[in-house]
Amino acid sequence: AKAAGGARWSLYDADRNRRELARYALSAAIPAALERGEFYLDYQPLTSLCDGTVLGVEALVRWRHPVLGELRPDSFIGLAEETGLIVPLGGWVLAEACREAATWSGPGRVTPFVSVNLAVRQVHRPGLVHEVRAVLDRTGLPPERLQLEVTESAMMSAVEEPVRALRVLADLGVRIAIDDFGTGYCNLAYLRDLPVTELKVAGEFVAGLRAPADDPASRTDERILASLVSLAHALDLTVTAEGVETAGQADRLRAIGCDAAQGWHFGRPAPPPASWST
């Protein structure tokens, strides 16, 4: 029995090793895939809960892999962050998002901003300010139409550099959002030092609003959300709720005073509407 157990374990290890190897191989293939143009961006609307206008869109990277097919970011972003390949990949995402957004226009309404995810490594890189400036110059996108999404964990290290860099960018007019707010460390000191304009509240709290309003757990999530909204408003920040899948969730978020929402109820990630192109 012992031998069999041992064999099972090594089989399991072999399996896990194979998966790890596959992950590494995938990540090592990123530079060549960038050259071959295998990445593209989908955009998901951030919709005002007051009047339904699309305030902005979040750029979400996808990989059209020649053998494996369409790959979601979850299967390659994590490892790209570990290996540092997120720097060239994230640089491409930033440039492509700004290039596309610069071609959008909407006569008679506000043209949506584009919101780009920045990995921790990108935020901590000394060249960030220069890179963003260069992309804005090259594409002609007004800084107010770019939002950068950074996670709480990017702000947690003792290093001053990221805060300084984001402050320079905010002074240019670039919007700064905290992504997945409420899931990181409970240290809000960075909100005092950072020129943040928006908090994006993680979908896990919003998921609780799917249950009936008299469900105790659902009420707790609603109270957490309501306090995040009042914290944000006290600091002059707007709040976007993520992962909004139903009209019922949207109604409860609106009642709490949440400013905007993102999720399948308002639109799945997709290519930008043709009517936006100039």
Ligand code: C2E
């Ligand atoms: P995220 O920044 O939290 O992005 C939102 C994710 O939630 C997206 O998954 C989106 O498709 C999904 N989503 C949107 N609405 C709903 C909904 O109503 N219900 C549910 N269940 N999910 C919804 P996606 O596109 O697979 O991206 C996953 C993560 O990959 C992102 O999470 C982000 O952390 C990362 N990511 C994507 N693109 C980039 C990028 O260009 N750079 C970096 N650094 N990370 C990226």
Ligand code: CA
């Ligand atoms: Ca995001």
Ligand code: CA
């Ligand atoms: Ca998020």
